[in-house]
Amino acid sequence: MNYNKVVYIVLFISFLLLYGCKDDDHILSGTRWKLEAFVNDSTGNKSTPQGEGRMYTLFFDSSKKFSGYSSVNEFYGNYKLNEEMGTISFSDFWTTKVGEPGDGEKYYDSLQKVYSFLLSQDKLRLIYDKEKCLLFYAID
Numbered sequence: 001m002n003y004n005k006v007v008y009i010v011l012f013i014s015f016l017l018l019y020g021c022k023d024d025d026h027i028l029s030g031t032r033w034k035l036e037a038f039v040n041d042s043t044g045n046k047s048t049p050q051g052e053g054r055m056y057t058l059f060f061d062s063s064k065k066f067s068g069y070s071s072v073n074e075f076y077g078n079y080k081l082n083e084e085m086g087t088i089s090f091s092d093f094w095t096t097k098v099g100e101p102g103d104g105e106k107y108y109d110s111l112q113k114v115y116s117f118l119l120s121q122d123k124l125r126l127i128y129d130k131e132k133c134l135l136f137y138a139i140d
Contacts, residue, residue, distance in 0.1 A: 027083050028117075029062040033124050033136035035107060042131040049103040056107055058136065066090065071104030073097060088117045088126070110134055
């Protein structure tokens with residue numbers, strides 16, 4: 001086989017491996033969640049947010065962007081996820097900033113502090129304090 005052909009084939013395969021197979025799908029990609037409770041693991045206290053419909057939701061897409069709703073505001077931004085380490089962080093928050101009744105402000109503030117996640121079946125825990133988390137259930 002010609003040396004130049006081998007070099008071109010190796011370069012072509014390398015290109016495919018580096019760029020052609022790039023995939024941003026991950027364990028949370030395309031998932032949608034609704035807040036079930038603010039949880040304090042040290043006290044066992046679960047506080048259920050008040051509200052119906054799209055309130056207290058969180059959506060993840062495959063391009064590392066998130067969006068959702070607090071009690072009255074829409075928000076979105078970017079996130080970093082490390083599945084092996086179980087870490088997640090949110091950045092570049094943007095929100096509509098209308099006055100937040102109920103637990104809206106607490107929800108928004110807690111999301112900004114999240115540093116870790118646990119996923120089991122249809123439940124997602126976003127940990128934002130050593131003993132506190134946001135507990136979500138999956139929605140369609």
